[in-house]
Amino acid sequence: MVNPFFKNSGPFKISDILQLMNIDDLEIDNDQKITDIKDLLTSEKNDITFFHSKKYKHLAKNTKASFCITTESLKNELPENCKSLIVKNVLVSTSKVTSKFYPSSIYDYFDYTVQDITETKFKDKVKFGKNVLISNNVTIGSNCLIGHNTIIEQNVSIGDNCSIGSNVILRNSLINNNVSVLDNCVIGKHGFGFFPINEKNLRYPHIGIVIIGENSEIGCGCTIDRGSMSNTVIGKNTFLDNQVHIAHNVKIGENSIIAGQVGIAGSSILGNNVRIGGQAGISGHLTIGNNVEIAGGSGVIKDISDNSKVMGYPAKNIRDFLKDNK
Amino acid sequence: MVNPFFKNSGPFKISDILQLMNIDDLEIDNDQKITDIKDLLTSEKNDITFFHSKKYKHLAKNTKASFCITTESLKNELPENCKSLIVKNVLVSTSKVTSKFYPSSIYDYFDYTVQDITETKFKDKVKFGKNVLISNNVTIGSNCLIGHNTIIEQNVSIGDNCSIGSNVILRNSLINNNVSVLDNCVIGKHGFGFFPINEKNLRYPHIGIVIIGENSEIGCGCTIDRGSMSNTVIGKNTFLDNQVHIAHNVKIGENSIIAGQVGIAGSSILGNNVRIGGQAGISGHLTIGNNVEIAGGSGVIKDISDNSKVMGYPAKNIRDFLKDNK
Amino acid sequence: MVNPFFKNSGPFKISDILQLMNIDDLEIDNDQKITDIKDLLTSEKNDITFFHSKKYKHLAKNTKASFCITTESLKNELPENCKSLIVKNVLVSTSKVTSKFYPSSIYDYFDYTVQDITETKFKDKVKFGKNVLISNNVTIGSNCLIGHNTIIEQNVSIGDNCSIGSNVILRNSLINNNVSVLDNCVIGKHGFGFFPINEKNLRYPHIGIVIIGENSEIGCGCTIDRGSMSNTVIGKNTFLDNQVHIAHNVKIGENSIIAGQVGIAGSSILGNNVRIGGQAGISGHLTIGNNVEIAGGSGVIKDISDNSKVMGYPAKNIRDFLKDNK
Numbered sequence: 003m004v005n006p007f008f009k010n011s012g013p014f015k016i017s018d019i020l021q022l023m024n025i026d027d028l029e030i031d032n033d034q035k036i037t038d039i040k041d042l043l044t045s046e047k048n049d050i051t052f053f054h055s056k057k058y059k060h061l062a063k064n065t066k067a068s069f070c071i072t073t074e075s076l077k078n079e080l081p082e083n084c085k086s087l088i089v090k091n092v093l094v095s096t097s098k099v100t101s102k103f104y105p106s107s108i109y110d111y112f113d114y115t116v117q118d119i120t121e122t123k124f125k126d127k128v129k130f131g132k133n134v135l136i137s138n139n140v141t142i143g144s145n146c147l148i149g150h151n152t153i154i155e156q157n158v159s160i161g162d163n164c165s166i167g168s169n170v171i172l173r174n175s176l177i178n179n180n181v182s183v184l185d186n187c188v189i190g191k192h193g194f195g196f197f198p199i200n201e202k203n204l205r206y207p208h209i210g211i212v213i214i215g216e217n218s219e220i221g222c223g224c225t226i227d228r229g230s231m232s233n234t235v236i237g238k239n240t241f242l243d244n245q246v247h248i249a250h251n252v253k254i255g256e257n258s259i260i261a262g263q264v265g266i267a268g269s270s271i272l273g274n275n276v277r278i279g280g281q282a283g284i285s286g287h288l289t290i291g292n293n294v295e296i297a298g299g300s301g302v303i304k305d306i307s308d309n310s311k312v313m314g315y316p317a318k319n320i321r322d323f324l325k326d327n328k
Numbered sequence: 329m330v331n332p333f334f335k336n337s338g339p340f341k342i343s344d345i346l347q348l349m350n351i352d353d354l355e356i357d358n359d360q361k362i363t364d365i366k367d368l369l370t371s372e373k374n375d376i377t378f379f380h381s382k383k384y385k386h387l388a389k390n391t392k393a394s395f396c397i398t399t400e401s402l403k404n405e406l407p408e409n410c411k412s413l414i415v416k417n418v419l420v421s422t423s424k425v426t427s428k429f430y431p432s433s434i435y436d437y438f439d440y441t442v443q444d445i446t447e448t449k450f451k452d453k454v455k456f457g458k459n460v461l462i463s464n465n466v467t468i469g470s471n472c473l474i475g476h477n478t479i480i481e482q483n484v485s486i487g488d489n490c491s492i493g494s495n496v497i498l499r500n501s502l503i504n505n506n507v508s509v510l511d512n513c514v515i516g517k518h519g520f521g522f523f524p525i526n527e528k529n530l531r532y533p534h535i536g537i538v539i540i541g542e543n544s545e546i547g548c549g550c551t552i553d554r555g556s557m558s559n560t561v562i563g564k565n566t567f568l569d570n571q572v573h574i575a576h577n578v579k580i581g582e583n584s585i586i587a588g589q590v591g592i593a594g595s596s597i598l599g600n601n602v603r604i605g606g607q608a609g610i611s612g613h614l615t616i617g618n619n620v621e622i623a624g625g626s627g628v629i630k631d632i633s634d635n636s637k638v639m640g641y642p643a644k645n646i647r648d649f650l651k652d653n654k
Numbered sequence: 655m656v657n658p659f660f661k662n663s664g665p666f667k668i669s670d671i672l673q674l675m676n677i678d679d680l681e682i683d684n685d686q687k688i689t690d691i692k693d694l695l696t697s698e699k700n701d702i703t704f705f706h707s708k709k710y711k712h713l714a715k716n717t718k719a720s721f722c723i724t725t726e727s728l729k730n731e732l733p734e735n736c737k738s739l740i741v742k743n744v745l746v747s748t749s750k751v752t753s754k755f756y757p758s759s760i761y762d763y764f765d766y767t768v769q770d771i772t773e774t775k776f777k778d779k780v781k782f783g784k785n786v787l788i789s790n791n792v793t794i795g796s797n798c799l800i801g802h803n804t805i806i807e808q809n810v811s812i813g814d815n816c817s818i819g820s821n822v823i824l825r826n827s828l829i830n831n832n833v834s835v836l837d838n839c840v841i842g843k844h845g846f847g848f849f850p851i852n853e854k855n856l857r858y859p860h861i862g863i864v865i866i867g868e869n870s871e872i873g874c875g876c877t878i879d880r881g882s883m884s885n886t887v888i889g890k891n892t893f894l895d896n897q898v899h900i901a902h903n904v905k906i907g908e909n910s911i912i913a914g915q916v917g918i919a920g921s922s923i924l925g926n927n928v929r930i931g932g933q934a935g936i937s938g939h940l941t942i943g944n945n946v947e948i949a950g951g952s953g954v955i956k957d958i959s960d961n962s963k964v965m966g967y968p969a970k971n972i973r974d975f976l977k978d979n980k
Contacts, residue, residue: 109817109834110819110836111799111801111817112783112799112800112801112802112817112819112820114781114783116783116784116802118784129440131438131439131440131442131461132442132444132459132461133459133784133785133803135783135784135802147437147438148438149438150438150442150461150479151459151477151479151495151803151821153802153803153820153821165435165437165438167436167438168438168479168497169477169479169495169497169803169821171820171821171837171838180528182435184436184514184517185497185514185517186497186512186514186838186875188836188837188838188874188875188896191836191837191874194873194893194895194896194913194914196893198909198911200891200909201869201890201891201909202832202869202891203869203871203891203893217527217528217529219529221520221551222514222517222551223512223514223549223551223875223897225873225874225875225896225897225914227896238527239526239527239528239529241520241522241529243520243573243575244514244520244551244553244573245549245551245571245573245591245897247895247896247897247914247915247932249895249914249932257524257526257527259524261520261593262520262551262573262575262591262593263573263589263591263609263915265897265914265915265932265933267913267914267931267932267950279593279611280573280575280591280593280609280611281591281607281609281627281933283915283932283933283950283951285931285932285950298593298609298611298627298629299609299627299641301933301950301951303950314641315641315951315966315967316979327642455766457764457766457768457787458768458770458785458787459785473763473764474764475764476764476768476787476805477785477803477805477821491761491763491764493762493764494764494805494823495803495805495821495823506854508761510762510840510843511823511840511843512823512838512840543853543854543855545855547846547877548840548843548877549838549840549875549877564853565852565853565854565855567846567848567855569846569899569901570840570846570877570879570899571875571877571897571899571917583850583852583853585850587846587919588846588877588899588901588917588919589899589915589917589935605919605937606899606901606917606919606935606937607917607933607935607953624919624935624937624953624955625935625953625967640967641967653968
């Protein structure tokens with residue numbers, strides 16, 4: 003399978019990276035090579051990372067990164083192996099550095115390298131409809147179907163026995179075996195993440211991908227955005243109904259059922275065996291436990307612990323909600 | 329017009345059907361031919377039906393079916409003409425039997441039999457855009473328009489004076505005269521119905537179709553799923569705005585107005601002259617009366633009687649809601 | 655740039671217009687030429703306008719129109735220069751007159767005049783994907799991208815440095831410089847506006863367009879309907895996330911951020927620097943001030959003043975909402 007993750011243009015000399023942030027007063031080896039930019043948890047030696055909120059100090063103190071973009075007030079949380087790079091706005095500086103390593107991850111211009119599938123190696127391997135377009139940087143397993151007018155752009159890897167519907171657009175996605183993606187989905191575009199600036203917002207890079215676990219099904223007209231610094235993940239055997247929107251960095255567990263028109267905002271993490279009724283919404287950066295049931299139409303604005311059943315807006319214990327609303 | 333209903337592969341010998349359910353201890357004529365599987369109400373002699381909930385015992389006692397898949401605790405509700413077939417899980421067994429009669433109704437793989445409309449009999453009969461694809465099993469009345477990139481798959485019958493937009497996907501649908509279907513709709517795919525099973529959910533067949541009454545309009549980006557054991561119906565002169573989702577088995581009456589982003593869950597039945605504001609949601613298996621008004625954003629979780637105006641979540645009398653929320 | 659506004663078939667003699675409304679007892683110069691039909695505010699001498707609700711009497715008293723379709727009870731609000739035309743149903747009569755001036759603005763049949771872009775003047779000017787279709791009445795600035803399967807119908811003008819995604823449908827739209835429209839959007843179709851009539855609703859004309867300000871971004875699967883008698887406007891540097899629905903005549907200010915699955919009903923007007931969380935809904939004909947924040951999932955049913963933060967359904971002050979729902 004192709005590795006659909008974005009290609010790293012690095013390594014770069016630390017001096018080139020510091021220049022992006024207008025930092026020139028550090029006593030370091032200017033020629034040190036920096037391999038990559040990653041989050042606090044996954045960084046290794048010779049990587050650069052970022053730390054912008056106290057919320058992550060438990061991760062900061064154990065990071066293995068060699069450098070960390072951060073602020074004066076947070077720098078003392080970092081371990082000795084990690085040199086702090088003090089900036090005014092951590093996220094803007096992180097965006098600049100990420101753009102250097104992954105220049106193609108900022109905008110999602112249409113992929114002009116696609117070809118009609120009949121002109122590619124897939125023409126005898128895949129069962130396909132009319133007007134199917136495929137990029138050069140794609141792998142597809144055995145026994146797959148691809149519907150009419152579907153476009154498979156850069157950085158896509160599809161497993162065995164998958165059925166992709168018609169009018170689907172895929173990019174930057176890893177789709178495991180036995181997955182069905184129904185008609186009109188758009189999967190793998192950048193998330194709705196940018197720095198609001200008067201006159202002209204600044205888009206930041208999205209270097210994550212979308213990963214869909216095996217045996218899952220994605221309903222018609224769903225949108226699943228790829229992650230910014232991590233991936234967007236749909237677990238194994240999880241089914242999404244029509245018109246669901248999954249924002250960037252969301253992680254959904256296994257064996258979950260998500261009904262029509264649900265929306266899950268950026269970076270929320272859901273456990274296994276979660277059931278969500280139609281039109282429910284989940285705010286960003288929340289943690290939803292295992293075996294949680296969220297009634298249709300609910301609005302979840304705080305974390306939900308394992309085995310809870312919630313309803314309402316803001317969502318609370320379903321028995322309390324029904325009692326209060328008799 | 330073509331009959332767009334799924335083709336029945338039967339009749340089958342009752343012994344072949346019993347084998348699917350591992351029933352081998354019945355004293356019956358093993359060679360008896362079974363014609364079809366239907367619901368309790370519409371079954372005829374020599375049909376097989378199913379009965380899984382007390383809620384339907386008023387239908388069960390009058391069924392004309394010769395056999396009924398049911399449980400030990402429900403079997404005594406059935407009339408003498410109907411022999412009970414006792415199973416552990418009625419719906420799973422029903423699914424297996426239905427799959428035998430209607431093998432093509434489980435999955436919605438893209439229809440590889442479609443051809444470019446310019447290669448079909450419709451090329452001189454219909455006014456069409458670029459890249460229109462049509463299956464061999466389709467009828468289209470006089471004076472119709474079909475927009476660019478639209479795909480009309482198996483089992484579709486379109487009346488006279490219809491306008492189908494661009495990027496539309498139709499299958500398993502009966503569209504009456506003077507209907508407009510706007511751009512990007514997906515109509516007639518299977519519903520979001522399956523048996524949740526760890527590791528690998530089991531999809532059940534959807535043998536119903538979508539029926540759209542005359543003079544109706546379906547907005548951009550709507551999804552209307554076909555029924556499982558009955559049809560999904562949009563009544564005459566009913567207008568849907570953009571991004572509406574109508575689940576399987578839903579029935580909407582005549583002269584109704586449904587604003588943008590509304591969602592109606594499976595098997596709910598709505599009367600005539602119903603008005604629903606934007607983003608409202610209706611839970612599954614409900615009955616909404618005639619002349620009902622549902623305010624935008626409401627969440628309806630119980631039946632609504634004729635001539636009611638409701639608002640809120642859970643939706644209640646609109647005057648009460650507004651008084652409580654001053 | 656092309657002027658994407660609908661082409662006016664007039665002028666017409668006032669006698670021809672009165673005939674549409676069965677008015678034949680006025681003492682006027684039957685040969686007077688009427689130039690156009692416009693709203694109360696923008697009408698000029700020799701235009702006809704309409705006035706159907708007391709709510710607009712401050713506009714009525716200053717209108718420059720020569721004629722106004724109105725009712726017996728409202729006519730005295732009109733200035734001397736404006737002759738009242740008394741009818742039973744102002745909006746139905748307005749619809750008839752508008753249809754005379756703008757006959758192509760009622761229905762959105764697919765545009766059969768489009769050609770493959772490779773057969774047009776744009777083939778060397780624009781960077782485009784496969785199967786792009788463009789009408790003869792379109793302008794596109796320099797340095798633009800147009801994705802696969804995108805359809806650009808009549809009355810579209812696109813500025814410089816714009817990126818239009820794949821599977822997009824545009825019509826009747828003015829898109830300024832540096833705008834991104836992502837995949838699967840439908841922009842510029844008529845709104846969900848019609849007169850409900852048993853058996854067969856009557857669609858009224860939509861002669862407005864959609865105007866998108868520079869530096870804006872429209873997410874995947876959004877629908878933005880054009881205006882009926884005015885335009886639908888998205889201000890400069892305003893970003894919409896996926897699956898947002900903007901109804902006809904809505905005006906959104908500059909530097910605003912609108913998250914996924916939000917819906918804004920017809921004719922509401924939003925200020926600058928507005929932030930709206932996911933799945934929030936705004937009812938029709940409301941005024942939302944500058945710097946307003948609306949929490950995700952909220953339902954706004956009344957005007958919101960500048961600098962407010964609101965939450966809930968009905969939306970109220972966010973601190974009150976959170977206190978009430980502890």
